Amino acid sequence: MTYLIEHYDWWQGPLLSGIVVFLRYLLTAGPAFLILYVWYRSRFLSHKIQARFPGRKKIWMEIRHSAVTALVFALMGVGIYGLRQAGWTQIYEEIGDFGWGYLLGSVAGLILLHDTYFYWMHRLMHHPRVFPFVHRVHHLSHNPTPWAALSFHPLEAVLEIGIVPLAVILFPIHPLALLLFASWSLLWNVLGHSGYEWFPSGFVRHPFGRWLNTPTHHNLHHQQAGYNFGLYFNFWDRLLGTNHPQYEERFEEICRKKNQQDFDKNLAHHTTQSQNRCSLL
Numbered sequence: 001m002t003y004l005i006e007h008y009d010w011w012q013g014p015l016l017s018g019i020v021v022f023l024r025y026l027l028t029a030g031p032a033f034l035i036l037y038v039w040y041r042s043r044f045l046s047h048k049i050q051a052r053f054p055g056r057k058k059i060w061m062e063i064r065h066s067a068v069t070a071l072v073f074a075l076m077g078v079g080i081y082g083l084r085q086a087g088w089t090q091i092y093e094e095i096g097d098f099g100w101g102y103l104l105g106s107v108a109g110l111i112l113l114h115d116t117y118f119y120w121m122h123r124l125m126h127h128p129r130v131f132p133f134v135h136r137v138h139h140l141s142h143n144p145t146p147w148a149a150l151s152f153h154p155l156e157a158v159l160e161i162g163i164v165p166l167a168v169i170l171f172p173i174h175p176l177a178l179l180l181f182a183s184w185s186l187l188w189n190v191l192g193h194s195g196y197e198w199f200p201s202g203f204v205r206h207p208f209g210r211w212l213n214t215p216t217h218h219n220l221h222h223q224q225a226g227y228n229f230g231l232y233f234n235f236w237d238r239l240l241g242t243n244h245p246q247y248e249e250r251f252e253e254i255c256r257k258k259n260q261q262d263f264d265k266n267l268a269h270h271t272t273q274s275q276n277r278c279s280l281l
C-alpha cells in the first residue's frame with residue numbers, strides 16, 4: 001500500500017489501494033462462498049447454522065457495502081502513511097531491529113488488543129442512539145454469508161480499522177506484522193460469517209475451546225442482536241454475561257445434525273458395500 005501511495009498521484013494511490021483491499025476480500029470470501037453456497041452446497045447442508053439460504057439481493061448488498069469498506073480502509077491507509085511521514089508512528093522497516101520473535105509476538109499482541117477493542121466498540125455501536133447511524137448496515141444480514149465479512153456502514157468501517165492507527169502510534173510494528181494481522185482478521189471474519197459450523201461437539205465446553213468463539217456464536221448475534229459481542233475470544237462475553245443464553249445448546253444442536261449426517265453417510269456406504277459383496281457371491 002505504501003508503494004501505491006508513494007508512486008502514484010494523490011487520487012490514484014488510494015483508489016489502487018482500495019482495489020487491492022477489495023481483491024484480497026474477493027480472494028478470501030469468494031472461494032468460501034463458491035465451496036459452501038454453490039459447488040458443495042448439499043454436501044455440507046448439515047453444517048449450515050440456519051437452514052434457509054439468503055437471496056441474491058442480500059448477497060449483492062453485502063458485496064456492495066464491502067466494496068465501500070475497502071475504499072475506506074484504503075483512505076485510512078493513506079492517513080496512516082501521513083502519520084508515519086509526520087513521525088507520529090512507531091512503524092519500523094528492518095525486521096532485524098527487533099527480531100522475528102518480537103514480530104510474531106506483535107501479531108499475537110495485535111490480535112489480543114483487537115479482541116478487547118472490538119468487544120467494547122461493538123457494544124457501543126449497539127447503543128440505541130448509535131446503532132441506526134453506524135451498525136444497522138451490518139445487521140441487515142440476518143443470515144450472513146462470507147460476503148458479509150466487510151459489509152459495514154462507512155462510519156463503522158472507520159471504527160473497525162481504528163485499531164491500526166492506535167496500535168502503530170503506541171507500539172513498534174513492522175508492515176509484515178500488519179499484513180499477517182489483517183489476513184488473520186479477514187479470515188476469521190469470513191469464517192464467522194460463513195453461516196456454517198465447523199468446530200466439533202463439546203468444543204464450547206472444552207477447557208480450551210470455551211475461550212474461543214465459533215461461527216454459531218456470531219451467527220446467533222446476527223439473529224438476535226442483544227448477545228454475543230466478542231470477536232475472536234469469548235473472554236469478555238463470559239466475564240460480563242453477554243453470551244446468548246442458548247449458545248451452547250444451539251451449538252450442540254448443529255453438531256448433532258452433523259453427526260447424524262456422518263452416521264447416515266457411513267450406513268449408506270456400508271449397505272452399498274454389503275450389497276455389492278452379496279451380488280458377487
Ligand SMILES: [Zn+2]
Binds near residue numbers: 138144148193218
Ligand atoms: Zn457480523
Ligand SMILES: [Zn+2]
Binds near residue numbers: 126135
Ligand atoms: Zn452487532
